[in-house]
Amino acid sequence: MTAATSVDPGSSKSGGLVATGLVAGYHQTPVLRSVDVSVDAGEIVCVLGANGAGKSTLARALAGLLAVREGTIELDGCMLSDLPVSERVMAGVSLVPEGRALFPRLRVKENLMLGAFRRNRGGLSAAMTEVLDLFPVLAPRLNQVAGTLSGGEQQMVAIARALMARPTYLVLDEPSLGLAPIIIERILVKVRELASSGMGIILIEQNASLALAISDRAVVIERGVVVMSGDAATIRDDGDVVRAYFGGLGRVTTTTHSNN
Amino acid sequence: MFTDFLQFTAGGLTSGAIYGLLALGWVLVMRVSGLLFFLQGEFVVVGVFVIVTLQDHGASIAVAAVGAIAACVVGALAVDGLVIRRLRSATPMSEVLVLLGLALLAGHALQQIAGPNARGVKPFLPTKPVSIFGAFVTPHQIAAVVVTAVATAAVWFGVTRTSLGRAMQACADNPEGAVLVGIRPVRLRTLGFVGAALIGGVAAVVLGPLAAMTPLGGLLWSLKGFIAAVLARWSFMGAVAAGIFLGLIESYGAGYISSVYKDVISLSMLVVVLLLQGAVSRDSIVQRLRTRRMSLR
Numbered sequence: 001m002t003a004a005t006s007v008d009p010g011s012s013k014s015g016g017l018v019a020t021g022l023v024a025g026y027h028q029t030p031v032l033r034s035v036d037v038s039v040d041a042g043e044i045v046c047v048l049g050a051n052g053a054g055k056s057t058l059a060r061a062l063a064g065l066l067a068v069r070e071g072t073i074e075l076d077g078c079m080l081s082d083l084p085v086s087e088r089v090m091a092g093v094s095l096v097p098e099g100r101a102l103f104p105r106l107r108v109k110e111n112l113m114l115g116a117f118r119r120n121r122g123g124l125s126a127a128m129t130e131v132l133d134l135f136p137v138l139a140p141r142l143n144q145v146a147g148t149l150s151g152g153e154q155q156m157v158a159i160a161r162a163l164m165a166r167p168t169y170l171v172l173d174e175p176s177l178g179l180a181p182i183i184i185e186r187i188l189v190k191v192r193e194l195a196s197s198g199m200g201i202i203l204i205e206q207n208a209s210l211a212l213a214i215s216d217r218a219v220v221i222e223r224g225v226v227v228m229s230g231d232a233a234t235i236r237d238d239g240d241v242v243r244a245y246f247g248g249l250g251r252v253t254t255t256t257h258s259n260n
Numbered sequence: 261m262f263t264d265f266l267q268f269t270a271g272g273l274t275s276g277a278i279y280g281l282l283a284l285g286w287v288l289v290m291r292v293s294g295l296l297f298f299l300q301g302e303f304v305v306v307g308v309f310v311i312v313t314l315q316d317h318g319a320s321i322a323v324a325a326v327g328a329i330a331a332c333v334v335g336a337l338a339v340d341g342l343v344i345r346r347l348r349s350a351t352p353m354s355e356v357l358v359l360l361g362l363a364l365l366a367g368h369a370l371q372q373i374a375g376p377n378a379r380g381v382k383p384f385l386p387t388k389p390v391s392i393f394g395a396f397v398t399p400h401q402i403a404a405v406v407v408t409a410v411a412t413a414a415v416w417f418g419v420t421r422t423s424l425g426r427a428m429q430a431c432a433d434n435p436e437g438a439v440l441v442g443i444r445p446v447r448l449r450t451l452g453f454v455g456a457a458l459i460g461g462v463a464a465v466v467l468g469p470l471a472a473m474t475p476l477g478g479l480l481w482s483l484k485g486f487i488a489a490v491l492a493r494w495s496f497m498g499a500v501a502a503g504i505f506l507g508l509i510e511s512y513g514a515g516y517i518s519s520v521y522k523d524v525i526s527l528s529m530l531v532v533v534l535l536l537q538g539a540v541s542r543d544s545i546v547q548r549l550r551t552r553r554m555s556l557r
Contacts, residue, residue, distance in 0.1 A: 063440065089442035101437035103430050114430050117423065118442035161441065 016040040017062070017093060017169040017200055021071035024061040025224075030069060031057040033224035039169065039200040039217075044191065046203040046211035046232065049221035055204045056098050058221070059173040062202065063095035064088045075169065090118050092168035098177060098204075100158035104147030108138060111146050111157055115164030123166070131160045134190055152183035159190070169200040176207050188214050212236040266395035268515035269508065274401040274470065276507020277408035280500035281463045282485025283492065284415055285456035287499045290489065291432040292452035293445070296356045298363040299339060301482030303332040303460020305475060308468040309370060312379045321384035321465075329461030335366075336457035340450050363479055371475035378477075381468025404466040411462060412500045415455075419496060424451065480523065487530045493537070 018038040025031040031054045039045040049055050060066040062073060064085040073080040080088055103111050112131060116124050132139045135156045141149060146157055155175055162170060172191065176184040184207070192214050195201050205211035212218055215232040228235065282300050289297035307328035314324035339362060347355055385403060389396035419425035430438040431445050438445060467473075488506050492498030506526055513525040 065436070065439065084444065085439050086442040086444050089440075095440055097436065097440060101434050101440055103433040103437055105433045106426075106429060110426055110429075113423075114426055114438075114441050114443075117427060165442065 015076055016043075017202070018074045019058075019062060019071065020074075022058065022061055022068055022073070023070035024057055024066050024068050026057075026066075031224050032061065034071070035221065035224070035226055036229075037062075037202065037219050037226070039202050041168065041200045042195055042198045043217065044195045044201045044203055044215045045217045045219060046205055046208075046215035047219050047221060048205060048208050048211060051206070053221045054224040055206075055221060056173055057224075059095055059097065059171050059202075059204050062093065062171050063097075065095070065097075086118060089165050089167070092166075093171070094162040094165050094167035094169075095171045096158045096162045096173060096175065098173040100154055102146045102154055102158055102161070104145070106146060107143050108146050108149070108157055109142040111161050112142075112164050115161035116166075118165055127164050127166060131163050134163070134193065135160050152179050152187070155179060155183075155187060156190075159187070163194075167199070169202070170194065171202045171204070173204045174206060175203075176205060176210060184210060209236075263394050264515065266393060268511045270392070270395040270397045270401065271515075272508035272511030273504060274397070274404050274507070275510065276504035277405045277500075278463055278467050278470075278481075278503070279484045279488045279506050280503025281408045281411055281459055282481060283488035283499035283503045284411065284485075284496065285459040286485045286489040287492070287494050287496050288415065288428075288455045288459070289449075289452045290494050292428050293449035294352060295344075295359060295449075296486070297453075297456055298356070298360045298479070298482050298486075299336075299366065300456055300460055300485050301478035301480065302363050302366040303335065303457050303478075304463045304467060304481050305473050305478035306335065306366065306370060307332055307461045307464025308381060308473045309374050309379060309475070311381045311464060311468055313374075315382050321381075324381075325461075325465045328464050329458060332457040332461035332464070333454055336453040337450070340453045344449070345446070363482065367476045367478050374475055376475065378472035378474045380470075380472040381465075383469045385469070398470075400466070400469045404470060407462060407466045408500065411459060412497070415496055418455075424448075428452070483530075484526060487526055487533070490530065490537070491533055 016038050020036050022032050022035040022037075023030050035054070035058055037045065037047065037058065047055055047058060057066065061068050064080070064083060064087075068081045071081070075088075075091055075093060078091065080091060080093065083091070103114065106114070112128060113124065116127055119127070137153060138156055138160060141153065146154065149157065159170075159172070159175070175187055175191070179187070188210060191201060191203065195216075203211055203215060212232045212235060217230065218228075218232045218235045219226055220228040220235070282304070285300045285303075286297055289295055289300075310328040310331045311321075311324040314327050315321070319327070339359075343358060343362065344355060347358060350358070383400060385399040387398060387400075389398050390402075417425075419428060427438065427443045428448055428451075430441070430443060431448055435445060484506065485503070488503035489499050491502035491506065492500075506529070509529070510522050510526050514522040
């Protein structure tokens, strides 16, 4: 973990996964209006924000599922913005999407093997061993059809599948969605382990308290722009910020208006 | 009486094998791209005419077969590269209509070049029928069944035992997940087209000596494969079984009722099956591919 990370995510450093001035969206009006996010090796940066703030759009843009209209995405100084998903995967950036996008009718083993689709066959069994070391729960489930696993196990398969590509940077979009708190914690511990081993992680979360607890830095998005970024601990301890953006940090967060 | 039944069964198995072969091509393309591949039968017709032309010029069947299969593959690459790939913002429906239009175009172009007459491949195996359990079948009929069996085994192996086959299954199962692991559906579509072309070319070789072809006959062959694929709900192994089932039903219908009804039987079966499937299931593979494919280019 690097302690001396720049607070300004748009600063001109050459390393890491750096998105600058991203504008992206689906129709005429962009969802992301100008977003700067960066993550260094071994670091967890969480992206917080309400529903519809543009978090998943950011994830899709970083992975290449969605074209960037303006701005750049760089990986260790190399431009990624114009590359298709497959080449970003090969370059070392993988996305675990919201909803997981598993292959529900294929076995867990096949899901994992497909994760290594872009890698040569040689590293396959080594990668498989590593991934099963991280998620030993999956070892007895390898021949089970993925769609029949529990939600937590499916999330583990989703992360494991992304890891099979041996990424250097991982984007996790709402890994906690629909899971019991104890499972979420178990998964986030693994995410922390990955960062400790040198992987850079962008963690997109609605559950701010959990995300801030394991992140080094945090970025808050509101209506497609970054409204705040900085040290995760600082943001966590700043009562005003917490009230303004998350309406309190309790695990059971009650929203004042209807969830949409 | 019973020998009639055996004879109809033998005939049904032969045409059913060809239907199954064509259905394999339909399923292959549907699974990788979600497209209805109306060109499947055109490959057979074009293949047959290539073989016939080469035979007219004195080529051996081996050379002619290779030429036909090569022509089919080149045609598939041309359709993919020159047409489908350019339809960037097309809806699935317009892509299907383009394929249907191309099928008609191919047939009429062939008619302009080769004339409207039906042609058949010169037999390249002995033509003397052999008796199997009292039914008389020609070596060419046996070849059609054997080749279908071999092609089915090859497709099965390719789809379930290779990395590309797994990628194809992934595309059908969750297109977005497939893109995220680095699969490029566009490449797989090209591969699916080439696979379908190979199947069409092989079908031309085994079918050519059994049935004369008119340049405009491709669409009906396409439809037979389509019906079998729909019957099988777009499963690979089911497609072959459904093809054979279709061939047998047609053969019995033609034998016991009247050969006039051969195509009527299979086409009305399509209507019934589509009605039933529409009522039973909304989660067909077609639906899944249709609804989720477009944003994933």
